[in-house]
Amino acid sequence: MGTTELFLIALAVTLAVPYLIWRLGGTDQFAPLVVVQILTGVLLGPGLLGGVFPEAFQALFKPDVVQALNGVSWWAVILFVWLAGMELDLGKAWAHRVESGITAGLALGVPMVFGALAALVLLGLGDQWMGAAAQRWQFVVGVGMSCAVTALPILILLMEKLDILRQPMGQRILRYASLDDLAIWTVLAVILMDWERVGRQLLFLLAFGVATVLMRRLMRMLSRADRWMAGLVWLVLCAFGADWCGLHYMVGAFLAGVVMDAEWFEEAERDALRHHVLLVLMPIYFLSSGLRTRWGVEGGLVFAAAGLLLVASVSGKLLGVQAAGRLLRWGPGEASIIGWLLQTKALIMIIFANVLLDKQIISGETFTALLLMAVASTVLTMPMVASRLARIKALVLRAS
Template sequence: MHAITTTELFLIAMLIIFSVPYLIWRFFKTDYYAPLVVVQIIAGILLGPGVLGAAYPAYYEFVFTPAVIQSLNAIAWWAVMLFVMIAGIELDLKKAWEHRRESSITAGLALGTPLIFGCVAALGMLIFPGWIAQGAEEWQFVLGVGMACAVTALPILILFMEKMEILRQPIGQRILRYASLDDIAIWGVLAIILLDWTRVGRQAGFLLVFIIATLVFRKLMVRLQERDRWYVSLIWLAACGLAADWAGLHYMVGAFLAGAVMDSEWFDQEKMDLLRHHVLLVIMPVFFLSTGLRTNWGVGGVMVFGAAAVLLVASVTGKLAGVHMAGKILKWEKGEASIIGWLLQTKALIMIIFANILLDKKVITNETFTALLLMAVASTMLTVPIVSPKLKKLRALITRSS
């Protein structure tokens, strides 16, 4: 009898990754409420150890062996690094500096208000047993859950804005500025939560070396032909991701910083669009599915769903309240804050990664992780159905630059 090889198991996993979510998305026509990326995340969760793996452990142990999962993770890491780097390149930092008052006010309130709301919800959760991991400090739990409520999923946000044809419009670039500034802050807060002073020292060293390396890198890139810039940018991406992860800032922060210090004018825009589409088509599905496969969650009864609902309310209302306050300060037009707030409350992947780290570091329990996971999926599924009708009514807002 033929003994199945790791290669064959890997290809079986790839077959599942690309076929199951696509067939569900296409057959049930879920695009409006659950775009393909959301279906891929949910499918990963359902196919993972927490659901189908628990119901049919033999299936899970047969297909998703440690060697297969390790291979999928490697592809997933590179996929998301490429995607986040492209997001960084597409961010116009010159515009961010030109609109620094507007960007800092909006990003600050969009992060700070849901953080406060989430911390209040976390304090309520502490009243009941089973939410905080044994040995964790209460302030770590409260700040961790609060920040999970404040997270914006930058990669998913880009997909949604592209779907709604506003990514390249002024309002899309504004939203990218807000989300990007908040994403940088998220990993800094995570370092505080984990309270690793060795890591903080490494972070300071990384930032110092990164600034010096960036100056050299930018001088090099302007002297290269475009075909060389594409290849050198990949070397730069790998180096920044490695250095950031070594420093404890997470490889995705390094990937974003790698792209953020590059100018979009260095590359042909049509080729950049093609690269993003090809990354989404070819390798990002592995990231979406492997994220779900790496989750480890146990439903602890009705309380988990109740907690998820409370966290969802805290997350959405906090984000909307913060952005509306920014809109009043900056005198935005009617309806503008609502559109921006609903887009920025998108959670999905970044929050799942964030919650996974809290779970691995024993800050939260499996029940808390489950509640955060349900909240992330729900917030993401709300975005397109709510924002699309608003955009149709307020098309003039799309071209507003500030």
């Protein structure tokens, strides 16, 4: 078969298999469709499908097919990160800056320290965990931040399912996650700073600042119908500029979204676009991520590394939020609910880890361990939060 036929077969498998598992298995209470899609991407990767059926794997995922899938996945993740940037509401975070700053700082800082310590443990096991182009500090900070990430778009999805997104607690959690999301991408930009191309990067940031002022003026002048197309062109140009200077196109996509006001677009349209990107395009990104998993070290060691990172991530997030709750005198059980929601990792952490892998900061084995950790942390969220909410429903309605 030709490339087109193989590409379409890969698409059919990518769309159908996780949906059937999700629908027939009734996994929604602990693993939403997006989590099943991520797991399916891992199953179709070289470590599992490629290990059990190597001939079928090589026949289906030929280089031309993988290249075509990568092109679709690039566009998918650029759109997704752009929409995630738009979700940030820094105005509300500033209005509650003391509470938001304390909570976001502890919710990010403690798991980052725990994750950095886990990274040092991995380095003690051998150099196979660190990427070929990485300096030691880049690896440690990159893995540490991977353990601190909160997946803001998936957090929104989970809070919708729990019916707390529009409640006071849900809005508070969005403020904390928004500040952490901004810090995550800032740290990523620092990790990726290329001192050999620092002139290009400074030029990009200067041009981006000037262009942002002009773009915001233009967006206010345009009709709602025209803003979407203008926003998409702006997105592509920012992604190109960031990639050209060495910061990575996803950093540019996030910057393109964060400087846009969400109210320029109808909320229903933004929600619909995010839903459709998740439904139509992101499964291809999950497959592309799965194809990048590697099990070069002993398979059990990769799972052990994933377990270590999971413990560092979850315990760090819960302890950080518990500390914030004590300082701010939250009600009983409140910190536990917020902590479990903020430790949701899937998507944004996988995107973050993909960037580290692209830049050879981490190895394929570390990427695989991080991906498994992200899936496990997200699967834990719904059952842990739902049981706690059932006991203390009044907290949902508590004013901020």
